[in-house]
Amino acid sequence: MSRRLPSLALIAAAAAQLLSVSAASAITGGSPDDSHPYVAAVIWPSIGHPTCTGVWTDIGQRRRVLVTDAHCVPKVRGARVRVYFGRSWHSGASTVPGRSYRHPAYDAHTHRNDVAVVLLDRDPHVSPAVLARTGAAQTAHRVVVVGYGSPHSGQRRSATEVTTSWSSWRLYLRPGSGNSCGGDSGGPDLLPGTRQIVALTDEGTCSRDEDTRVDAGSARSFLLGAH
Numbered sequence: 001m002s003r004r005l006p007s008l009a010l011i012a013a014a015a016a017q018l019l020s021v022s023a024a025s026a027i028t029g030g031s032p033d034d035s036h037p038y039v040a041a042v043i044w045p046s047i048g049h050p051t052c053t054g055v056w057t058d059i060g061q062r063r064r065v066l067v068t069d070a071h072c073v074p075k076v077r078g079a080r081v082r083v084y085f086g087r088s089w090h091s092g093a094s095t096v097p098g099r100s101y102r103h104p105a106y107d108a109h110t111h112r113n114d115v116a117v118v119l120l121d122r123d124p125h126v127s128p129a130v131l132a133r134t135g136a137a138q139t140a141h142r143v144v145v146v147g148y149g150s151p152h153s154g155q156r157r158s159a160t161e162v163t164t165s166w167s168s169w170r171l172y173l174r175p176g177s178g179n180s181c182g183g184d185s186g187g188p189d190l191l192p193g194t195r196q197i198v199a200l201t202d203e204g205t206c207s208r209d210e211d212t213r214v215d216a217g218s219a220r221s222f223l224l225g226a227h
Contacts, residue, residue: 027147028206029178030159038129039156039187041084041148042072050089050154053147053187058128059223066118068186069200073100073116085124089154097121103222114202114212115219117226129188132196136215137171140198144190149183169217171199173209181206
């Protein structure tokens with residue numbers, strides 16, 4: 001199952017799909033999460049509830065951005081989105097607005113460079129995650145995934161996943177204590193027990209993942225140059 005969102009014109013259909021039987025469960029297994037306050041829900045302009053996940057990140061030299069997937073934000077450069085930092089989304093919850101920017105080389109067909117940043121209008125006053133060292137994904141036997149997807153839509157949940165292989169820009173995973181699924185796109189793959197991000201939840205099914213590495217390649221270069 002692809003976790004990609006369609007174009008802005010079809011966002012209502014995407015929202016319906018996230019709640020459908022075909023995307024039956026988000027982080028399967030796992031548990032409600034109290035340990036990763038820097039993980040946030042991403043809310044599209046025309047949708048009143050979370051549709052993706054992102055992670056507040058220190059990208060170096062005290063520069064902080066919300067990192068997410070390119071397919072989780074509108075195509076238009078600088079488009080407005082809102083993000084929610086909290087354990088459980090609810091109507092009237094406080095959000096932080098910002099402007100979103102996709103990787104300029106994002107390929108919606110191959111999903112290469114599926115990374116974006118959101119420059120928030122104000123500091124959420126949450127301690128950020130950090131990018132893992134270059135090449136860290138190649139020695140990561142397990143990761144912790146965090147997201148806001150359905151059927152617990154809007155609830156932050158986490159689980160462990162097991163690395164099966166990697167490529168120059170992908171991290172391949174199978175379930176550990178659980179697995180990410182629809183609505184968790186853009187959430188971090190963290191080295192266990194740390195704030196270090198090695199990849200972002202991207203493609204796959206509810207029982208396997210093909211995630212975008214941020215410890216290497218063009219995706220990392222984009223993030224390090226974000227401002």
